[in-house]
Amino acid sequence: MDCQHLDEYYELCILETLTGEACAIVREHLANRCPYCLARLREAARAVYLLCQPARTVRPDPKRKAQLLRRLQRK
Ligand SMILES: [Zn+2]
Known part of the structure; x- marks a missing residue:
């Protein structure tokens, strides 16, 4: 059966x-x-x-964040 004409309707x-x-x-x-x-x-x-999934925000691991901040402050 040729149903390609229905393709745009599924969503x-x-x-x-x-x-x-x-x-x-x-x-x-x-x-x-x-x-x-x-x-x-x-x-x-x-x-x-x-498409309906809420975008997940990526949170940095607090330990790594602290390390990163320390490294940035040293400079
Ligand atoms: Zn069909």
């Missing part, structure tokens, strides 16, 4: 911003358990999940 479908006819087409199509689209939907879900 929107997961974000639930897909409405109306396009949404109905995607849902109906997925109900047929098309392997290509299910795989693409999984990829889209992962991409959306990663």
